[in-house]
Amino acid sequence: MINPFDDTYFMKKAFQEAEAAFEKGEIPVGALIVVEDRVIARTHNLTELLNDVTAHAEMQAITSAANFLGGKYLNKCTLYVTLEPCQMCAGALYWSQISKIVYGASDEQRGFKTLGTKLHPKTEVVSGIMAEEASALMKRFFIEKRSLN
Numbered sequence: 001m002i003n004p005f006d007d008t009y010f011m012k013k014a015f016q017e018a019e020a021a022f023e024k025g026e027i028p029v030g031a032l033i034v035v036e037d038r039v040i041a042r043t044h045n046l047t048e049l050l051n052d053v054t055a056h057a058e059m060q061a062i063t064s065a066a067n068f069l070g071g072k073y074l075n076k077c078t079l080y081v082t083l084e085p086c087q088m089c090a091g092a093l094y095w096s097q098i099s100k101i102v103y104g105a106s107d108e109q110r111g112f113k114t115l116g117t118k119l120h121p122k123t124e125v126v127s128g129i130m131a132e133e134a135s136a137l138m139k140r141f142f143i144e145k146r147s148l149n
Contacts, residue, residue, distance in 0.1 A: 005037040007080070007102050011129045014080040015104070017044040017057065018137055024049065028137045031057035031081040033065040033074065033098075040077070041065040057081060058089035062096050074098040075122075082134040084111035084127065090119055100124045104134035 010032060017030025021044035033041040041064035046055040058081055066072050078100040085093060085103065090112035093101060097120050106127065108114060119125065 003037070007126060007129050010034055010039070010078070010080045011082070011102060011104060013039065013042065014082050015130055015133060015137075017042060018082040018134065021045045021057070022137060022141055028141050029057040029081065029083045031061040031079060033061045033077050033079050035065075035069075035077045040068045054088065056086065056089050058085050059092055062092055062098075066096070072096065078102060080129075082130070083107055083138065084113065086110045087112050087115045087117040090117040093123070094118060094120045096120075098123055100126070102126045102129055104128070104130045105138060106131070 014030040014032050017032065018028040021030060022028035026045040026048050030044045032039050041061040043057055043060035043064060045057045046060060047053055058079065061079060062074065065074055065077060073096060075097040077098055079093065079098055080102045082104040084105065084107040085101065086107065099122065101123060
C-alpha cells in the first residue's frame, strides 16, 4: 500500500504556513516538523510580529517540536520548510540532530549550502519539493513589498 504521507503531502502543509506568513506581511517561509507521519510543529516566520531576527520559521518549529517531545533532540523527526535554511537555522538544526530536512526553494544568497554551513552528519537532505511554488510566492512578496515603498 502506498503511503499518502509523502514529502509533497507535508510540503503542501508547510506551504500553507508560508501563505499565512505572506498574509501577515512576514517573509513567506513556512515550516513543520513531523515524526512518524504526525505533525508536531507547524509555524511560519514571525520576525516582524515578534521584532526578533531569530524568529525564522525553522527556529519556531524546532522550539515547538522540542516542547512537544519534552527533549531537545529531534533525531527521529523531519523538517519541511519552503525555503532552504539559512546558516543560523542550519546551526540550530545541527544541534537538534534532526534526521531529515526537506526544503522547497534554494536560497542562492543566504542558504546554508552557499555559505558552507554544516548539518549534522546523520541528517538527510532533500531539496526541490514544491520549489517553483515557494519561489513564486517569495518573488510575489518582494515585488509587492517594493511597490509599497
